[in-house]
Amino acid sequence: GENVEQHPSTLSVQEGDSAVIKCTYSDSASNYFPWYKQELGKGPQLIIDIRSNVGEKKDQRIAVTLNKTAKHFSLHITETQPEDSAVYFCAASMSQAGTALIFGKGTTLSVSS
Amino acid sequence: DAGITQSPRYKITETGRQVTLMCHQTWSHSYMFWYRQDLGHGLRLIYYSAAADITDKGEVPDGYVVSRSKTENFPLTLESATRSQTSVYFCASGERPNYGYTFGSGTRLTVV
Secondary structure (H helix, E strand, C coil), rough: CCCCECCEEEEEEECCCCCEEEECCCCCCEEEEEEEECCCCCCCCCEEEEECCCEEECCEEEEEEEEEECCCCEECCCCCCCCHHHEEEEEECCCCCCCCCCCCCCCEEEECC | CCCEEEEEEEECCCCCCCCCEEEEECCCCCCCEEEEEEECCCCEEEEEEEECCCEEECCCCCCCEECCCCCECCCECHHHHHHHHHHEEEEEECCCCCCCEEEEEEEEEECC
């Protein structure tokens, strides 16, 4: 089955700096790659996603890139703010019935002011 | 209110007892999922369902039972709770397996 590796497990940055979180996946049939943000005491919330027919996607300060050949994808956060502090999860899934999102182990991002 | 709700929010139970965690969604999403979250392990898939009366095992199904008699409900039952099942459990729903899921607020279960 699919396996998703996520790095780093913790990341500390200064406010205004950029943050990058990287994930690799094992199954070349995976074609959907979302990123979730989880704040303390809450459920994960979808923040951005990318499909295998797209190489990059941006939404204001966040962007995701996908390299299908290398089977890795990354989350980029620019101009970080204290409210970006949270746990971020990457995930991967396929389109056929009988599958579900498989998540990485998460990255705890701390943004200090 | 529209959304996905989990109950209870917190639960303490004893080893060997049966406990059921409830999940209800109002969107009529076909897919529903149960994940558990543990430090160092991230989110691990327990069971999922593609439609009413269709369920399938995920990564860590042992010790759990699910049912889905109605599209909107997807209860998770621990038949005989063990301390290793102490965790935060999240239910999620989505239109398709490769589409953004919406998660509930979670149930924190402690088995003593």
